[in-house]
Amino acid sequence: MSKEFGYRVMKDDSIDFDRNDRRIAAYLHAYEPSINLCIGCGSCTATCSAGLFTSFNIRMIHTLVRRGETKRLKSEISKCMFCGKCQLVCPRGVNLRNVILTLNRAIEHLG
Amino acid sequence: MNKKVAVIGGGITGMATASALVDLGIEVVLFEKEMQTGGHVRNWDRLFPSRRPAEEVTGFLEKGLATGVDLRVGAKVTSVERKNGGFMIRPEKGQGVEAASVVLCMGFDLFDARKKEEYGYGIYDNVITSAELEAIFRSGRKITMHDGRIPARIALIHCVGSRDEKVGNLYCSKVCCVTGVKQAIEIREMLPLCEVYCFYMDLRMFDRNFEELYLEAQQKWGVNFIRGRLSECAENQDHSLALKTEDTLTGKPLKIKVDLMVLLAGFIPRPESAHLSRMLGLQTGSSGFVLSDDQHLLDNDTFVPGVFLAGAVKGPSGITEAVADGRATALRVVQYLNTASDE
Numbered sequence: 001m002s003k004e005f006g007y008r009v010m011k012d013d014s015i016d017f018d019r020n021d022r023r024i025a026a027y028l029h030a031y032e033p034s035i036n037l038c039i040g041c042g043s044c045t046a047t048c049s050a051g052l053f054t055s056f057n058i059r060m061i062h063t064l065v066r067r068g069e070t071k072r073l074k075s076e077i078s079k080c081m082f083c084g085k086c087q088l089v090c091p092r093g094v095n096l097r098n099v100i101l102t103l104n105r106a107i108e109h110l111g
Numbered sequence: 112m113n114k115k116v117a118v119i120g121g122g123i124t125g126m127a128t129a130s131a132l133v134d135l136g137i138e139v140v141l142f143e144k145e146m147q148t149g150g151h152v153r154n155w156d157r158l159f160p161s162r163r164p165a166e167e168v169t170g171f172l173e174k175g176l177a178t179g180v181d182l183r184v185g186a187k188v189t190s191v192e193r194k195n196g197g198f199m200i201r202p203e204k205g206q207g208v209e210a211a212s213v214v215l216c217m218g219f220d221l222f223d224a225r226k227k228e229e230y231g232y233g234i235y236d237n238v239i240t241s242a243e244l245e246a247i248f249r250s251g252r253k254i255t256m257h258d259g260r261i262p263a264r265i266a267l268i269h270c271v272g273s274r275d276e277k278v279g280n281l282y283c284s285k286v287c288c289v290t291g292v293k294q295a296i297e298i299r300e301m302l303p304l305c306e307v308y309c310f311y312m313d314l315r316m317f318d319r320n321f322e323e324l325y326l327e328a329q330q331k332w333g334v335n336f337i338r339g340r341l342s343e344c345a346e347n348q349d350h351s352l353a354l355k356t357e358d359t360l361t362g363k364p365l366k367i368k369v370d371l372m373v374l375l376a377g378f379i380p381r382p383e384s385a386h387l388s389r390m391l392g393l394q395t396g397s398s399g400f401v402l403s404d405d406q407h408l409l410d411n412d413t414f415v416p417g418v419f420l421a422g423a424v425k426g427p428s429g430i431t432e433a434v435a436d437g438r439a440t441a442l443r444v445v446q447y448l449n450t451a452s453d454e
Contacts, residue, residue: 012364013363013364014363014364014365014366015358015361015363015364015365015366016366017365017366017367017368018366018367029333033330036329036330036333036335037326037329037330039314040360059360060360060361060362063358063360063361064361067358067361067365069361092326
């Protein structure tokens with residue numbers, strides 16, 4: 001049945017906003033609405049304790065979540081050490097520690 | 112000596128200039144090519160950042176004109192020539208006027224969005240400009256798709272015709288950013304179930320209360336912002352639109368479907384400004400707008416004595432700036448007339 005044709009169809013790596021499952025994003029927006037105030041400045045990531053030693057990028061993570069990109073979410077947010085410096089430096093007052101907690105809960109509820 | 116001043120262009124800048132000159136005791140003739148004054152602002156519903164009715168601004172300035180400005184509407188000026196140490200201003204129709212000084216307040220045109228062909232304006236059904244959206248607000252009609260359905264998702268596209276070498280305009284049009292934020296709020300206000308996405312490269316919230324309006328859009332109205340310039344747009348079978356951009360904050364290409372797309376068209380110089388500039392020996396810059404004598408110190412003056420500039424004839428400008436600029440120009444004109452009559 002399966003035959004090697006010498007080529008295959010690859011799924012592209014772009015964000016397919018409408019096909020993506022955005023339930024975690026909706027959960028995050030509902031329980032921590034301050035996430036919508038982000039202006040993408042990167043202060044949180046620049047000061048992040050975990051980000052200094054790992055590939056953790058809190059700004060990128062939550063932006064990806066809001067686009068429905070959640071593939072590596074669980075392992076990524078496990079790198080957070082809850083020091084809260086991100087929240088201290090955020091110029092828009094985004095409650096980033098609760099963003100992480102909410103994302104953890106969202107994963108629990110929605111898988 | 113004849114101390115009459117001709118102001119060319121009856122938008123808000125020309126109105127402010129003309130009434131300030133009358134206040135200063137100068138005789139003014141104001142030429143407006145349309146049948147009504149007010150220029151672009153006349154087509155606005157509500158203004159950023161306070162969302163006050165645009166009519167308040169045009170109404171105020173109209174009262175200024177009523178204090179003694181010789182207003183000539185339907186009078187498109189086609190030539191300005193030197194005569195008797197002053198200028199002869201001739202409209203297409205009607206009598207010419209001799210004046211000691213001329214103020215150019217011809218403003219700007221909106222970028223023709225059809226030139227950005229990959230966005231599909233004039234090709235796809237559900238692509239409109241910000242000016243058309245403002246006209247919908249002004250009319251009090253509901254925002255609909257071309258076929259009358261209520262859109263469930265609208266995209267606002269920033270920098271259309273601005274900051275884009277491919278259309279020949281390197282400059283920023285300055286006020287489209289805040290216009291987009293204002294209109295995003297107003298869409299959400301009118302259609303609370305409709306999602307709104309702004310696609311931007313930067314959000315240049317430079318003036319008083321602009322940044323606050325941006326925050327309000329996110330906080331109170333749930334407007335979404337995606338950083339990335341729209342690369343192209345295609346029409347789906349159901350006449351919705353497939354948008355492609357890079358989501359630059361995640362570093363990934365992104366595709367999204369919207370029902371209606373609004374293009375925030377920028378400023379372009381008017382052909383008639385270039386025409387009159389040439390007649391008067393003025394220069395236009397690389398952007399095509401008319402150059403002032405010194406951008407910092409003599410921004411209302413030109414290289415030609417007796418000829419002055421105000422407002423968006425020099426480049427993109429908001430209302431606050433245009434009105435203040437018109438008044439500043441009036442003062443420069445009076446200083447010129449006083450010096451000229453001393454000689």
